[in-house]
Amino acid sequence: MTLGALGVLAFSMSLPATRVAVGHLDPWFVAFGRAVGAAALAGGYLWLTRAARPVRGQWWRFVIVAIGVVAGFPLFTSLALTSATSAHGAVVVALLPAVTAVFAVLRAGERPPVLFWLASGGGLVAVLTFLVVSGTVRGSATTADLYLLAAVVLCGLGYAEGGVLARDLGGARTICWALLVALPVTVPVTLVAAVTHPPYAPAPAWGAFGYLTVVSMFLGFFAWYAGLARGGIARVGQIQLAQPVLTLLWSALLLSETVGAGALGAATVVLVCVVLTQRARNPATPRPAEEATRPVQPEPTPRQAKEAAPARPSSAS
Template identity: 85%
Template sequence: MSLPATRVAVGHLDPWFVAFGRAVGAAMLAGGCLWLTGAPRPTRAQWARLAVVALGVVAGFPLFTSLALIDGTSAHGAVVVALLPAITAVFAVLRAGERPPVRFWLAGGAGLVAVLTFLVASGTVSGSATRTDLYLLVAIALCGLGYAEGGVLARDLGGARTICWALLVALPVTVPITLVAAAANPPQGPAVAWVAFAYLTVVSMFLGFFAWYAGLARGGIARIGQLQLAQPVLTLLWSALLLGETVGASAIAAAAVVLTCVVLTQRSRQAPRPADASLAR
């Protein structure tokens, strides 16, 4: 529901406020969580990785999806964001030293082809990408990096502490931008906009990462990351039910193919990672 909620929120609130304000709210929850659990402070090396996580999932992805959904629909965004599993797998190899088997790449590649086919059919890559598409592509690249770094960190810190510390690391950036955005465009909107904003703050930016990073750490970043291929199906469903958006036949076909690819990637088994303990630090 993240993309539909973002679409609702930016329909009434400043996109910069939506992107960074939700991070500030989630950081307040994160600080309480870390204090109540008595979490130890990360090491120097972990702080550096947490900064990358913050860049990717706390700032980058929320900002560029918010900007994209000012004009674009969440249904279209959902299918474009289906590129994210492939990007996450690449970063899993580059940053986490994972070595998925050939069968994994074939299944993931099939899902990627389905997405690209949809983009061609919808005119997205017919010669010039729109500003919305460019925003989504930047969001995908940053998010994939943040997922890979967070998955590595979660092996030591756990999923909850990884996102909590990342939210706190980002505060020197998220707080000033939120205040400036609120001053420039005072946040005013109907109740539905604030409900969407609250969902983005509590679920998308905070609680959802507890399970997500824990899953990436336990099951492998590349392999578990492919579960995101199911996101277009769910987002298209919510976009139609909650926003009344029209879901075309090409989008449904692409979603069905990528969902099949999810099953195939989860049936693959990752080759053992190099025996290098430093990868988890």
């Protein structure tokens, strides 16, 4: 749980840092450039620790992790935050714990009760209601909301798949290999973005980019995937409930963004729904039907037990 909390604390600054970075840098450069920088750190870590190569059946799983957390979430949040505030993004990202739980259910083959699906649907309705009320007046806001929803879905997939991989490889090796697997895509996109829009920016933007590279894309996953592997994806995933609240706090303190009552209300409803989702994921295991309906036999008396016992063969004299 401590490892998971450290990961959430690291990720809670991602949206505000992205907002600062994309204010001066191209969003494609921010999304893929930070992955390239983190991949350089990952290669150094794997070389220093002399980490063994993954087995053949694990490579496609690394591709899924890379699509989710190395490329998908950074790209779509960067595109969204060119027009939306990080406080607005925090409300939509509040669905991430529920989405992670859904993919954990699908990945583990569990059969959650009806309450699980009702709570997940309630959280989705709360977010969509907030988006309709606050984001449909202007088309750019609606586009940003779609980007954020896509980022949440892909990130939940990457979290669940990475948590499964980390059970065998550990959190550090999981994110490191995923970053290296993504290099054939992240390097060309970064170069094209740098040539198209030369990355000239003031120090605060580069500081935010550095945070996204070292902490959000690299060190944060060390703790997060290790926590998911050791404590369970569903159980440790509950710590994500604090992430939207922390993001709203950072947005107000660092960026002076206004956190309205509507955003707080929507985030609260979503968090309540996610709590119900997490509580519904691990119901008490019921007794099998045939065992529950089987009549209970009374304990035999000593005389009945003696009569039922097989007779001992007499020993030869």
